[in-house]
Amino acid sequence: MAIDLRYTPEQQAFRAEVRAWMAAKVPKEPLASLDTAEGAVQHRAWERTLNEGRWGMVTWPREYGGRGCNLVEWLIFEEEYYRAGAPGRLNQNGIFLLGPTLMEFGTPEQKARYLPPMAAGEEVWAQAWSEPQAGSDLAALRATATREGDTYVLRGHKIWSSRAVFADWAFGMFRTDPGSEKHKGISFVLFPLKHPGVRVRGIPQIDGETGFAEIYLEEARVPVANRLGAEGQGWHIAMATAGFERGLMLRSPARFQMTAKRLIELYRRHAAAAEPGLASAVAQAWMDAEAYALNTYRTATRLMAGGSIGVEASLNKIFWSELDLAMHRAAMSLLGARAELEKHAPDAGDVGNWLDGFLFSLAGPIYAGTNEVQRNIIAERLLKMPR
């Protein structure tokens, strides 16, 4: 191995295949927001179409609906996906977070049961970790799974669960050892959302759409076989999931590179009126999006050579969330007096999705572990500073 930043002919052929398929299949009109009931239906249909082309999750083995692709191929897929302007992934918490976790910790039965419908978008997943009193301090969680024979009885209150109103299943963290504290005694349990004892109540987000939800668990009974990994191993498994979330999968670089491209196009239209600092901000956005892409290839090829991802996931999370914020702030500046307009305002001009993107970019430094917490992790684990 040695640095060689060229795609192989096979990789180029793979790109061409993805490109051709996307050109034929990506909906010409944008779908409704995936945080609305109408949008959720449209996005489910899109997930089914993707799966028909076997593009649901290309890195998974064929038996689970994937193509057995390596990480570089996955990045190529993502590049073409975003280049084609394909819809957001309704099932992102399933395919990007739970999927890889199942691959690592699931039994063969669990993989066979959950992965294929996940790849097909038939079962959409939500993440049910946060609780009203357990945010950054996730280990303060109180929801319980009490064992009765072959059944867990779930009790508790989960919150901020993205798209849970439109989802079918959730992966949660529960105390299986009632006397336990902090990271001990927690288990990772999968439960259906349309199920006796499970009540989902949407929470409107800053833009008014019900993008996340509370989940009330009132003696919901699920088989013990729904537990991932061993009893009490939940925290360890969740940290692996969080590694995927922050590290590589959840936010692939292509998304930010396409935002940077759109930002540059926006800048060109508004250049005459833009204050000089904006030229630097936009150029910086392009450079940072490139840096993120380059670094992701560094990580991906290191992983392919047998490396593992650790604390650097926290470096990534800070970088992409701040990049996204910076790009959207620049766009809002460029749009000036129109920046406040909703995209359907009659005189919206080229406002497009910038406002939605700006709002969502403000959540980036919060979800997937706040950036303050990531900085603590970097300082304590990478730089070995005292607690």
Added chain:
Amino acid sequence: MDFTFTEEQQMMAGAFRELLDDLCSPEALRAAAEKRGDESGARWARIAELGLPGVLAPEAAGGMGLGDTDFVLIAEEAGRAALPEPLVEQAGIAVPLLAGLAPHAPRAAEILAQAASGALRVAVGAPGNPFVLGAAQAGVLLLADGDEVHLVERAGVGLVAQPSIDTLRALARVEWQPSAATRLVSGAAGRTAWARAFERGALYAAAQCLGLTQRMIDIAVAYACERTQFGRPIGSYQAIKHHLATVQVKLEFARAHVYAAAARVVDADQRAAAAVSSAKLAAGDAAELAARTGIQVHGAMGYSWEVDLHFYMKRAWALIGSWGDRSFHMRRVQSLVLGGSLPLGSDQTFVRS
């Protein structure tokens, strides 16, 4: 597609790091800065023994015949050590410049082997840099007259020393007369040669900034763990942790740019120019932030001569301004990216023209 260094590349850098830990201890830097004793010649000899001045020279000229992705790690280590001698400029800029000119200019070919072995020290006065580093210690100088490249004996020029805040950098303005006898190449050949030298200069300044940034973080972390106030190590305070974590984030992503630029610089096209400028800006910004953070974490100690931090800080400031300052590289990226000459999009990162 592979973005990992080979084991040999890492081993070569590791061996150099060990040597530098020995040659460039803070005490050695202090002695050099305060002009106590003169270890410079001995240091240069030890480095030359490893063959490092010739990393980028062809094997036929006694060099290692390696490439920029090999040398980039060496330059990073030189930065980390704040090496007083201009190895990076000799091996990373002068030697490839001579190697490129050798087919057209017999005098360049004649001295290439000596430059690659380190026996002859070569200083470079490239267009865009007002001053020449290490001119007084050099045997010969490569100087620009417009597009032309000239090779001049040290004895044939006048030097006006320009003291730098980095006392380990010997800078001078060179007074000289170009002549037909000193000229190596002119016209397009000269323009190309200087353009390539400039890109390598910027790339390797960036690589040194990576090493400097890591060193400044390491020094600040060590101090933060040791110094106590209010009964606790200051490194246990979040304000201090977050400052340093922020620098580490900047460093990590600057690495990606610098290593990618090392892989691209040979292409000598617009994409390579964008990569080099991105690398120079990212690594320079990381180093600048590391310097500022380093002082802050040290309190008044950071403002003193006694703490070693300032050696690395000063080198960083010097490098940030040379081989194209922030304005130059930012404008270049703006013109390439905003001006429309580079294709944009998620499929473009690794495209080669």
